[in-house]
Amino acid sequence: EAEVAQSPRYKITEKSQAVAFWCDPISGHATLYWYRQILGQGPELLVQFQDESVVDDSQLPKDRFSAERLKGVDSTLKIQPAELGDSAMYLCASSLYGARDSPLHFGNGTRLTVT
């Protein structure tokens, strides 16, 4: 079964440093999502792409977070500078466009620790 690929699996960084996460969705999935999940909570949407366009980034802290999906396939999420409160799991997911019952398919996430 096709999977959403994410890297790195774990990342430890010092505060004020820059960090980047990469995601490759399931082939053919035009909609890509980045979520942040704090331990013990549900996923929180950061940004949603339709092909290469951002369709929802209302919860993205734009002073330090950026996301791109230049060719409408893989995507990068960047944090600069990282803060202690950014420690969380960052999950990428994808779904089919135009299919109302299409579920989200998640990657295994990147566990970020900011020291």
Next chain:
Amino acid sequence: GNSVTQMEGPVTLSEEAFLTINCTYTATGYPSLFWYVQYPGEGLQLLLKATKADDKGSNKGFEATYRKETTSFHLEKGSVQVSDSAVYFCALSESPWGGNQFYFGTGTSLTVIP
């Protein structure tokens, strides 16, 4: 607006006990409903789904029925196993412009003891 409310945990059951995790939703349109499961250190995995009223989703012994009259989608399993220990998330999706928007509950942690 759209939202999902889940039964708070944690839930601890003995092996072979009956499981119910309650989920209710608020939606502006006609959502699809999902249950996801998350094992420690992993991403969320789809457990089951239902796309219209009275549909029953089922997988691995788990079931949930889309109840429009009570706006509910409760998860049930007749006999839980230790391997079912995980966090369970209820979610809904709507497609206001063709692309799906998802809303998640806060999750319910289940521990099954032998």
